[in-house]
Amino acid sequence: MPSPTDSNDSSMPAEDSFLELLAETLENLDRPARGQFLQRFFKTIAHLELTESECLEQWEQVLQRQREMGDSAGKPVSLKRAIMDVLASSGHFRVPVLMEYEELKKLQINAATDPLTALYNRRFFEDQCDKELNRALRYNHHLAIVILDLHQFKEVNDRYGHPRGDALLRMAATTLRKSLRTSDYAFRIGGDEFALLLVQSDAEQAITLARRVRTNFASAVEPMQMAFSTGLDYGLAVYPNDGDQKEVLIRVADERLYDMKRSQREVAPQRQADRQAERQAAPPRRALATPPAAPPKATPPASAPAFTGTERRRWERVSLSGTRAYAQLTDDTQANARVLDLGYGGLALETVATESPEATFHAVLHVPILPPVRVSLRKLYELRNANGQFRVGCAFVT
Numbered sequence: 001m002p003s004p005t006d007s008n009d010s011s012m013p014a015e016d017s018f019l020e021l022l023a024e025t026l027e028n029l030d031r032p033a034r035g036q037f038l039q040r041f042f043k044t045i046a047h048l049e050l051t052e053s054e055c056l057e058q059w060e061q062v063l064q065r066q067r068e069m070g071d072s073a074g075k076p077v078s079l080k081r082a083i084m085d086v087l088a089s090s091g092h093f094r095v096p097v098l099m100e101y102e103e104l105k106k107l108q109i110n111a112a113t114d115p116l117t118a119l120y121n122r123r124f125f126e127d128q129c130d131k132e133l134n135r136a137l138r139y140n141h142h143l144a145i146v147i148l149d150l151h152q153f154k155e156v157n158d159r160y161g162h163p164r165g166d167a168l169l170r171m172a173a174t175t176l177r178k179s180l181r182t183s184d185y186a187f188r189i190g191g192d193e194f195a196l197l198l199v200q201s202d203a204e205q206a207i208t209l210a211r212r213v214r215t216n217f218a219s220a221v222e223p224m225q226m227a228f229s230t231g232l233d234y235g236l237a238v239y240p241n242d243g244d245q246k247e248v249l250i251r252v253a254d255e256r257l258y259d260m261k262r263s264q265r266e267v268a269p270q271r272q273a274d275r276q277a278e279r280q281a282a283p284p285r286r287a288l289a290t291p292p293a294a295p296p297k298a299t300p301p302a303s304a305p306a307f308t309g310t311e312r313r314r315w316e317r318v319s320l321s322g323t324r325a326y327a328q329l330t331d332d333t334q335a336n337a338r339v340l341d342l343g344y345g346g347l348a349l350e351t352v353a354t355e356s357p358e359a360t361f362h363a364v365l366h367v368p369i370l371p372p373v374r375v376s377l378r379k380l381y382e383l384r385n386a387n388g389q390f391r392v393g394c395a396f397v398t
Contacts, residue, residue, distance in 0.1 A: 038058070375396055
């Protein structure tokens with residue numbers, strides 16, 4: 001991710017170049033944020049205890065003095081020289097030592113980052129969002145805003161304590177940093193809320209990245225072995241499809257985030273009921289004094305029965321149409337089928353084979369951003385279209 005402290009000017013000393021970058025950065029901040037930063041800045045370089053309004057006034061004098069001194073000398077004058085002149089003439093400069101470059105760099109980073117996660121903070125999100133949206137408007141580029149939060153984060157704090165919650169937040173931040181491109185931005189904008197700015201990303205690219213983030217975080221949090229599932233929920237909006245104003249895009253992303261959370265709340269009771277039913281149906285281990293005899297090998301039917309709707313789909317499917325997702329049918333190594341959609345419970349395939357797959361079969365799934373995985377599938381239904389292709393609905397067999 002880009003850093004706000006990068007400098008491209010190598011023609012002047014590092015501290016002068018950094019002060020010029022500081023002045024440019026301050027121009028893009030609103031007045032309250034500029035005042036807070038300058039209050040810390042003057043306290044650091046000269047041990048001055050000034051109000052925010054006094055700091056803003058001092059800074060305007062510095063910029064004015066730099067212009068005057070440059071006009072008088074007939075060449076550009078550094079900000080460092082103007083700062084020293086203003087503070088000395090105003091009687092504020094009691095300690096005639098400007099801060100070191102590394103200290104100034106640290107001060108600027110602290111003003112833009114969240115101390116717990118080291119991601120950019122909400123103030124920088126607001127500023128950078130305006131900047132990137134203006135750039136997208138100017139060059140007719142896409143811009144995606146993704147809002148995320150931690151699923152069941154309050155339960156984590158209540159049951160395991162705030163140190164575990166803080167560890168979860170840092171883990172989420174690490175996942176975001178590892179999953180993004182260098183041109184993208186990640187922010188912590190609230191307690192357990194995060195935001196992403198994905199530059200030149202359309203809806204499909206943003207959804208793919210959000211799912212990758214979600215999958216990576218689920219893998220990272222698994223070793224914590226918590227009593228309930230937690231993860232990253234997300235909602236996103238894309239300029240220009242969903243709006244051309246920052247407030248509109250953020251609102252749309254928020255609404256879609258809560259749509260995802262609402263759908264998960266509806267699915268969760270069904271999952272719990274399914275697990276309870278499986279536990280009740282399983283025979284007690286002590287009752288198995290001797291291993292049961294192997295059942296006779298079933299002969300698969302010549303063709304699977306048509307789907308009658310008696311086996312209701314339990315989980316929502318994610319459409320993979322338009323992607324390169326496919327399944328290699330291992331019972332026939334020469335046969336491939338397109339993956340139309342995918343969910344926790346199963347998937348739908350489209351095959352051009354002359355015959356539909358057997359009632360149960362094996363396949364190797366090739367889905368973008370995921371490694372190939374071998375699965376066992378049970379056919380639920382099949383439909384044949386006018387072109388002779390089969391759409392086959394399948395459930396995963398464990």
